[in-house]
Amino acid sequence: MTDTAPLLDPARVRELFDLRGSYMARMGGGYEGDPYPLWGRLREQAPVHEGALHDLSDFPGDYFFQGLPEPDRPHYTAFGYAACNDIYRDAELFASNADAIDLTQASPNNTLLNMGGQQHRRYRALVQPRFAPKQVEWWIRKSIDEIVHALVDHVQDRGRAELNVDFCAAIPLLTITGAFGIPVAQALDLRAANDPMQTIQIIAPLVAARREEPGDDLLTVLVQAELTEEDGTVHRLSDPEIYSFCMLLLAAGSGTTWKQMGITLTALLQRPEALAAVRADRALLRPAIEEALRWQPTDPCFARFVTRDTEFHGVPVPRGAVMHINLGAANRDPARFERPDEFDIHRPPRPMLSFGGGPHICLGMHVARAEMLVGIGALLDRLPGLRLDPDAEAPRYVGFYERGATAIPVLFDS
Template sequence: MTTTHLLDRDRVRRLFDLRSSYNAIAGGDYTDDPYPAWRRLREQAPVHEGTVHELTGYQGQASFHGLPEPDRPHFSTFSFAVCDEAYRNEELFSSSTSLGLEGDVGVGASLLTMGGNRHRRYRALVQPSFVPAKAKWWISRYIEETVQLLIDSFVDDGRAELNVDFCAAIPVLTITSSFGVPVEEALDIREALHQPAKVIQHLAPIVAARREQPQDDLISILVEAEVTDEDGVRHRLTDAEIYTFAVLLLLAGSGTTWKQMGITLTALLTRPEVLAAVREDRSLLRPAIEEAVRWTPTDPMFSRWVTEDVDFHGVHLPRGSVLHLCIGAANRDPARWDRPDEFDLHRPMKRSLGFGGGPHICLGMHVARAEMAVGIGALLDRLPNLRLDPDAAPPRLIGMYERGATEIPVLFG
């Protein structure tokens, strides 16, 4: 990898600040705490008619997974048990309105929108690269170097802004590096994720080169992968299928982990005694990350499409309607956790829905955990007396369908 000074910091801020116009579509201008409203909704009924943002009181036209789709009936649920049930019942609650169209490129034709056997076959192609045992490969080849270079850029300053200048850069550089994309092109790809043709311009020469001479990277894995179709015939992935995998991994890898890392750092830095405990005993870093994923998941809602008429927890859901799973509220369900609104480092660990659930549970969750653990651990190793800057505004958690921190200004030394 070359040096991270090739990243344009102003451009990083525009792409990764939730308040920017680039992120406004998902409700980046929402600055209230949604959890009191979600608690009331969860207490009132298992399933409500309406979308999560409408029921929360957000007046904007936020778009996200399953939204806006104005011609469909919309329903939302806020409890752990009901969200978990919907995640597990793939036949009744589909991950999309269709299985994707062959030849399409983008999230609409990706693993997110596949179901049944097709989803299992395609997921199996890349799953081995994202299992826990593979985390060392990611750390040694991509994550560790990225983290250390970023810290090198501010370690002598005595101060830094960690959310955008650190957290946001780690995942996008990790994923693009694993594709063989030069650092100077990383932000071009991130900005073009909703314009697949532009992404292809960057990836096409890499895919062609890996077909000629594979290397130890993700594009090579996709180039050499074989999938068995419905007729039992094995074939290599087409270029379009490789591009679609790449877009999904880039979108997920560079769009969620940075926000979750910022949320975790905010939870620690605003609780100095907890931060001190983690610094002293690094075995507490993993529970801190898991608790942050439970306490405030960065994407607090995902949707499922109802495949047939059904009476579901007292509400009739017509075929073709959308059921929104508010996993943010589900992760604070008192039926599953004591004192769920508290960030508790020593909470007995239980499975949350922060990484989703069912067949579509987050493919890259182990890589995300590794990025957060390596990143936060390196900050604690290299920045003595790390603390919030008392003269700057403290970080706040904002956003509707993409939750994250504002600036995280810190001092150290």
């Protein structure tokens, strides 16, 4: 893995991992403001408002995200912590998908993210053990540690780097593709795939190979998994079922942690006193990551579909409506957190909603935390004097339904 970094074309990484580029435009990548002051005012007015989040935020457009665009449905958005938490806790009233999942077809929509009830529990149980906290060491040993240090090796003698491209984007992408046994040379092809058939063309021969010769990877877990149906019959997953699993895990694994790692690094680099505290006491790195997750989550909104007419936190909501969960606003609710708009690595720990909640709480959250802990820890260990480049444009937070940092140019003592 020592040649990992050179194999990832920096220009292509920059194209595929730029929130402001065409690849991310349909998620609101062109938004460059700070939405939190407005979200705070809306939260103060009421915990739930009628309207989709982008419309309520004066950012009109046709966006694609969970629960969007759905132009024929009424839309509502929850801003308060209690309201958002209630949505996650009531999976019967707030369903994860409007329609039944057809598992005979491989589709990015036919995934755990959109399943509900017993179907979700049975399919999630197939891969849950590999993502459990006790399995984090497997992920670190399997790929995270080697990838992180290979990337640092590649920049260590330069004295400068752009951490979004040279570091943050590569770690989760190569971690999840490596866990599937996908060659490094195909990692960016999977990121670039905008059609399910493109992904399947890469995955299909690997699935066939694992059926013939199992390995120590996630594809083998899926190929060998046995699913017990409600009538008691047991069967192995079909190819379409495996492909759908892969599409979800590959997209989630490569598409979120890089942004959150960049957000965390930016928050620390822009606060030298916090960075110095973490460097001096590495036990502060974990709470710093948790605070960044609360203060600026990379995916500040998800959605659910309302299954019956209801009154929710004082607002009548009809059956079939889309209820958007603005967890970004919820994580800054002063009823839940003191001084919520401040980034404070010494903040006492308290549960938040950055990884969701209820039965759909993020499957990969422990792996994501491990990637950030190992990655940021290695930067502090091996790049002395790490600091923002004062002669370069300072990083900013951009994006709407997916938020992250712009380029993170740094200097260090080589």
